[in-house]
Structures are given as C-alpha cells and as structure tokens.
Amino acid sequence: MSWLDAGAILGGFVAGLLSGTIGIGGGLAFVPILTIAFRTTQIVAQGTSLAAIVPTAVVGGVTHIRQGNVDRDAAVWTGLGGVGGAVAGALIAVHVAGPLLARIFGALLIVSAAVMWRRAGAAEAPSSPPTKADL
Amino acid sequence: MIPLLVLWARIDQRHANATSLVAIIPIAIAAVPIYYFQKGTPQVDFRLALFLVIGSVVGAYIGARALKLIPERPLRYVVAAVMVLVGVRQILIP
Numbered sequence: 699m700s701w702l703d704a705g706a707i708l709g710g711f712v713a714g715l716l717s718g719t720i721g722i723g724g725g726l727a728f729v730p731i732l733t734i735a736f737r738t739t740q741i742v743a744q745g746t747s748l749a750a751i752v753p754t755a756v757v758g759g760v761t762h763i764r765q766g767n768v769d770r771d772a773a774v775w776t777g778l779g780g781v782g783g784a785v786a787g788a789l790i791a792v793h794v795a796g797p798l799l800a801r802i803f804g805a806l807l808i809v810s811a812a813v814m815w816r817r818a819g820a821a822e823a824p825s826s827p828p829t830k831a832d833l
Numbered sequence: 834m835i836p837l838l839v840l841w842a843r844i845d846q847r848h849a850n851a852t853s854l855v856a857i858i859p860i861a862i863a864a865v866p867i868y869y870f871q872k873g874t875p876q877v878d879f880r881l882a883l884f885l886v887i888g889s890v891v892g893a894y895i896g897a898r899a900l901k902l903i904p905e906r907p908l909r910y911v912v913a914a915v916m917v918l919v920g921v922r923q924i925l926i927p
Binding site for chain 2: 703706707708709710711712713714715716717718719721726728731732736738741742744745746747748749750751752753754755756757758759761762763765768769772773774776777778780781783784785788789791801803804805806807808810813814815817818
C-alpha cells in the first residue's frame with residue numbers, strides 16, 4: 699500500500715462523512731477528490747466515484763433507515779426515476795468532452811444551490827434538539 | 834437529487850439528505866456498467882475506488898449517525914454552500 703492509497707482512504711473517509719451528513723453522492727465528493735488529488739480525467743473520476751458510492755450509500759443508507767431519516771416513498775420514486783436518468787446521462791457522458799461536462803455539472807449545482815439558499819429563509823423552525831435516544 | 838427533494842417535493846433537509854443517499858444506490862449500480870463497458874477502455878478505476886470505499890464506509894456510518902444533531906436551517910445552508918463551492922470549481926477548472 700502506497701502513500702497514495704492511504705490518501706485515498708483518508709479522502710474516502712472525508713467524502714463518506716459528507717455523504718452521510720449532507721447526503722451528497724459521488725459527484726459532489728469523490729469527483730473533485732479524484733480529479734484534484736489523483737489527477738484522473740473527469741470521465742474516469744465520474745465512473746470511479748459511481749463505483750465507490752455504491753457501498754458508501756449502502757452503509758450510509760441503511761444507517762439512515764435505522765435512524766428514521768428516510769422518506770421511503772420518495773426514496774422509491776427518486777431511485778426508480780433516477781435509474782432511467784442515470785442510464786441516459788451516462789450514455790451521453792462517455793461521449794461528451796470532459797471540460798464541457800464539468801462546466802454543465804457546475805452550472806447546475808450553482809443554480810440549484812441559489813434556489814435552495816433563497817428558500818432556506820422560509821424553511822420551518824429548526825428541528826427540536828436531539829435527545830440521547832436519537833443517537 | 835437533494836434540490837429536487839427539497840424544492841419540488843418539499844421534504845425537509847434532513848430527510849432529503851438521507852433519502853437521496855438511499856435513492857442513489859440503484860442509480861449508481863445502473864450507471865457503473867455503462868462507464869465500464871461503453872468505451873474501448875474502462876472509465877472506472879476499481880483499485881482507486883476500493884481504497885476510497887475503505888475510508889468512505891466508515892465516514893458514511895459516522896455521518897449518518899450524526900445527522901440528527903444538525904438543525905434544519907444550518908444544514909440547508911451548508912448543503913447549498915458546498916454545492917456552490919464545487920460548482921464554481923467545476924466551471925473554473927473543469
């Protein structure tokens with residue numbers, strides 16, 4: 699095992715922590731780690747992040763279900779709808795230039811974040827403080 | 834997926850974060866073979882993925898357990914801020 703492998707484990711831990719708390723998938727966490735720290739191409743970063751997110755999401759997802767954090771109906775319809783979108787998206791992605799793909803992805807994130815930020819002010823009151831039972 | 838759940842389905846941030854992580858399991862499983870088989874050379878580095886996973890499963894477990902400690906509004910701002918940071922970076926240095 700090299701220092702690079704150890705770096706991947708550490709990077710994976712940070713990405714997993716973000717994945718478990720803020721629910722981000724491979725795209726937000728693993729892709730920047732792979733392209734910046736490991737110098738992979740955008741397309742390999744996306745393919746590798748998808749492979750890495752499967753066990754990560756299984757562990758995080760099962761923990762969330764046991765914690766009562768999951769809206770099961772929403773999980774089913776976003777999961778099923780997402781499969782169709784993912785297949786179409788992946789088929790497009792392997793044929794589109796990396797930089798263009800990265801910029802489209804970045805623009806989508808910023809627009810979504812701006813709308814979420816604006817609506818955060820209108821969000822319900824903060825949830826009740828956690829009890830020991832929550833942990 | 835999180836913006837979709839929060840903005841369209843009006844699910845609170847904590848449930849949206851957790852739900853998106855569950856929903857991404859079938860999505861990732863469906864997409865990986867395409868990245869692997871669609872081009873001449875596989876676009877998936879499984880060795881690198883293995884080392885990422887060793888760290889990420891531990892992080893995901895701890896993160897999922899910690900989620901209930903974070904109140905709704907700060908959680909939403911953090912999610913939005915992370916999305917902007919990554920988005921800007923992707924545009925400037927694709």
